[in-house]
Amino acid sequence: MSAARGRIGHYAWWQFRDYALGPGAGTLFLVGLVSVLPILGLLRAMQRAAPEATPAEVVGPAFVALVQFLSLVGPIVAVGSIVSADRAPGLARFLFAKPISVSRYYLQLWCVRGAGLLLIALLCTGVVDVFAAPVPWQGAVLGVALTWLLIGGVGFLASVLMPRDSIYVIGIYAVTNLLDQFRTIAPQWRWAEVVLAVLPPMHKLGPLRSALMQGSGWDWGDAWHVMGWGGACVVAATLLVRRLPLVR
Amino acid sequence: MTAVQGVTFTVEPGEVVGIAGPNGAGKSTLIALLLGLITPTEGRVRIDGRPPRRFVEEEGIGYLPELIPLSPAWRADEAITRMAVLGGIPAAEVDGRVNAVIEAVGLSEHRRKKCKQLSKGNLQKVGLAQAILRDDRVFIFDEPTHGLDPVWTQRFRELITDLRRPHRAMLIASHNLDELERVAGRVVIIDRGEIQRVVDLRSSGSTVSGAYTLRVAAGLDVVLDTFPGARATSAHEVLVPDVDVAALNSGLARAIGLGALVSAVVPVESALEREFRAAVSVGGGA
Numbered sequence: 001m002s003a004a005r006g007r008i009g010h011y012a013w014w015q016f017r018d019y020a021l022g023p024g025a026g027t028l029f030l031v032g033l034v035s036v037l038p039i040l041g042l043l044r045a046m047q048r049a050a051p052e053a054t055p056a057e058v059v060g061p062a063f064v065a066l067v068q069f070l071s072l073v074g075p076i077v078a079v080g081s082i083v084s085a086d087r088a089p090g091l092a093r094f095l096f097a098k099p100i101s102v103s104r105y106y107l108q109l110w111c112v113r114g115a116g117l118l119l120i121a122l123l124c125t126g127v128v129d130v131f132a133a134p135v136p137w138q139g140a141v142l143g144v145a146l147t148w149l150l151i152g153g154v155g156f157l158a159s160v161l162m163p164r165d166s167i168y169v170i171g172i173y174a175v176t177n178l179l180d181q182f183r184t185i186a187p188q189w190r191w192a193e194v195v196l197a198v199l200p201p202m203h204k205l206g207p208l209r210s211a212l213m214q215g216s217g218w219d220w221g222d223a224w225h226v227m228g229w230g231g232a233c234v235v236a237a238t239l240l241v242r243r244l245p246l247v248r
Numbered sequence: 249m250t251a252v253q254g255v256t257f258t259v260e261p262g263e264v265v266g267i268a269g270p271n272g273a274g275k276s277t278l279i280a281l282l283l284g285l286i287t288p289t290e291g292r293v294r295i296d297g298r299p300p301r302r303f304v305e306e307e308g309i310g311y312l313p314e315l316i317p318l319s320p321a322w323r324a325d326e327a328i329t330r331m332a333v334l335g336g337i338p339a340a341e342v343d344g345r346v347n348a349v350i351e352a353v354g355l356s357e358h359r360r361k362k363c364k365q366l367s368k369g370n371l372q373k374v375g376l377a378q379a380i381l382r383d384d385r386v387f388i389f390d391e392p393t394h395g396l397d398p399v400w401t402q403r404f405r406e407l408i409t410d411l412r413r414p415h416r417a418m419l420i421a422s423h424n425l426d427e428l429e430r431v432a433g434r435v436v437i438i439d440r441g442e443i444q445r446v447v448d449l450r451s452s453g454s455t456v457s458g459a460y461t462l463r464v465a466a467g468l469d470v471v472l473d474t475f476p477g478a479r480a481t482s483a484h485e486v487l488v489p490d491v492d493v494a495a496l497n498s499g500l501a502r503a504i505g506l507g508a509l510v511s512a513v514v515p516v517e518s519a520l521e522r523e524f525r526a527a528v529s530v531g532g533g534a
Contacts, residue, residue: 004336004382006308011333021321089317094378097283097304097311097388098334242301246285 006100008108015109019116023077028120030073035066036124043132055133063128067140067209070121071147072173078113078148079155080166082106083241088163092246102242110156110234114148121145136213143209150226153233154200160237160244176203200229252277252288252441259417261385264408266432267421268524274441275421276314279390282419283309295386303386308335310384314391314421316375320364324355324374327363331378349377352407354400368395376404380411387411387418393427405431429520437527444527447520457492459516461485462500467508474503487516 039062046058083106086092096102121144125137151169158165176196180203183192196203204222211218252274259265269275280286281293284301295303303309318327325346332342350359353373358366366374372395379387393401408431411418422428428435435447464471464484472478475488488496500510517525 004308004338005306006334006336007339008334010339011330014330014333018319090313090315091317091319093280093283093285093311093313094318094331094375095334096285097309097379098331099305099308099336100334101305102301243287245280245287247280 004099006098008100008104011100011105012108012112015112016116019078019113023080023113024116024120027070027074027077027117028123031066031070031120031124035062035069036127039063039066039128039132056135059128059133059135063125063135063140064210064213066124066128067121067143067213068206070124071144071205071209072151074117074120074144075148075151075155076166076169076173078117079110079152079159079169081159081163082109082113082156083159083237084163084165085159087246087248090247096246102246103238106156106160106241107234107238110152110237114145114152117148117152118145136215139213139215140209143205143212146208146212146223146226147205149230149234150200150202150205151230153230153237154202157233157237157240160241163248172200173202175199176201177206179203200233201225250289250441252281252438254442255438257436257443257446259419261417262412262414263434264412264418264420264432266428266435267419267438268423268425268428268435268520269438270528271423273439275438276390277441278438279388279419279421282388283311307386308382308384310379310382310387312375312379312389312392314394316363316371318363318371318374320362322363323359324361324363324366324370325350325359327374328378328381332381335378335382337381345381349381352380353377354403369397369400372396373400376407380407385416387416389418389420389422391422392420393422393424401427425518425520425524429518435520435523437524439528445523447523449520457490457495458519458522459490460488460496461512461514461516462488462510463512463514465509465511467503467506470506470508471503471510474499474506474508 039059042062043055043058046053047055086095095105118141121141122137125135125140129135129137151173154172155165155169158168162168176199179192179196183189183196186192201222204226208218208222208226255274255278257265267275267278277286281288282295282300284299284304293300298306322330328346328349329342332346337345350356353376355370355373355377358370363371363374376392379389393404396404405427408418408420420428420432429449433448433450435449437444437447461481462471462485464486468480468484468486471486472480475486475491478486478488481487488499491499496513500513504510
């Protein structure tokens with residue numbers, strides 16, 4: 001008689017490998033191509049055109065753009081279809097006939113992918129810091145971590161609840177940031193404020209990341225709002241994933 | 249939409265139970281319920297007194313799905329190793345156990361191939377290999393011989409025989425009634441989400457009546473005279489319509505006594521096929 005429980009902790013290595021060879025490699029390629037390489041190229045060009053400019057002055061704005069790009073693309077790619085992809089073709093049937101906790105499997109997968117994303121952030125910011133100019137890479141990595149908690153958390157919950165979850169996450173990101181812009185242009189339209197209050201506070205991520213990279217004080221209220229939303233989504237996803245159908 | 253309703257049956261330890269039904273009958277839904285992958289809107293499913301998901305999370309089930317949706321990028325042995333890790337096989341035993349099941353299903357020469365490079369039959373073997381990794385108390389096979397060649401279909405039957413244990417329950421869903429008849433003790437026939445009948449194959453063989461084909465090496469006329477209503481379908485074959493087992497045997501004894509040589513007695517349709525046809529036509533299914 002066999003009653004051995006699955007070695008799910010050991011499976012983290014396979015989960016990491018799947019991320020590294022799939023979404024992780026894609027993210028690294030994209031960020032490297034769109035951000036890191038242009039920054040290094042920009043630095044060389046500026047050093048020839050304006051030798052009086054310091055590397056930090058040249059690289060600074062481009063580095064902020066790199067972190068913004070990585071913070072948006074990285075989490076969406078990492079969390080996209082994290083649960084729903086297993087349901088549709090039926091991989092879940094294989095996985096969850098084994099003696100493992102469904103909740104723990106996906107929570108571990110979420111953590112592994114988050115760790116993978118932070119490694120990519122560390123690598124990209126580290127390359128800029130070493131080969132271009134000193135940059136606030138610690139703040140940048142923390143910013144990516146905060147972004148993962150919210151976008152990754154919302155994406156995790158969306159993937160538990162529906163197929164094509166990435167569209168939903170991108171939609172929320174777009175709507176919250178547009179409404180945030182809109183309320184500064186038209187403050188008399190209070191409904192934008194109301195809608196923003198009920199949606200995940202993705203519009204607050206940019207200012208929080210900037211504060212982290214500048215080393216200036218950040219708004220703790222906003223930080224708790226973001227972390228609370230992200231944490232609540234992760235908890236809800238972890239609890240619901242076991243209770244909702246695992247196959248379609 | 250209700251996929252399965254009013255389904256009540258029990259599988260005891262030591263039993264091999266088949267599930268048969270036409271396409272869309274509800275077999276896969278029933279299996280998803282047994283694995284706790286979905287929950288019933290009404291009623292309850294219990295395995296060893298526990299809800300299925302709890303049982304699976306605590307003990308695991310040896311399960312072969314109908315489709316093998318493994319990542320195309322995984323190698324065959326890698327896929328089985330992953331399932332061994334998730335199955336809780338100790339690290340020191342994983343390689344040995346993986347090699348053993350690969351050997352058992354005849355996958356050795358394809359073990360390094362990626363799943364996308366495997367034929368349907370070999371992919372089925374990967375699924376079968378991961379299902380038998382552990383010494384589980386419950387096995388569920390969904391269309392287990394789908395895509396297998398006749399040699400491995402036969403091998404699968406031997407595998408089921410090897411897996412039989414007094415404490416072990418096995419459930420096999422299949423379209424292949426002949427296969428179920430050979431390996432199962434009981435077969436649950438479902439159609440349109442409901443149980444149409446349960447056929448006990450251990451007791452049905454002695455009482456059934458039906459048509460038989462007799463292959464006759466000599467004495468065709470004697471055989472035709474012995475069985476009223478029989479007709480020759482070729483120079484060496486006689487079709488005997490609707491005869492019970494006792495009448496068939498006494499007729500054969502008489503014919504053989506009169507000099508006929510009968511080389512084979514083949515039921516035109518098996519007891520299970522007959523029950524299946526009746527059950528599905530009663531239910532109005534395909």
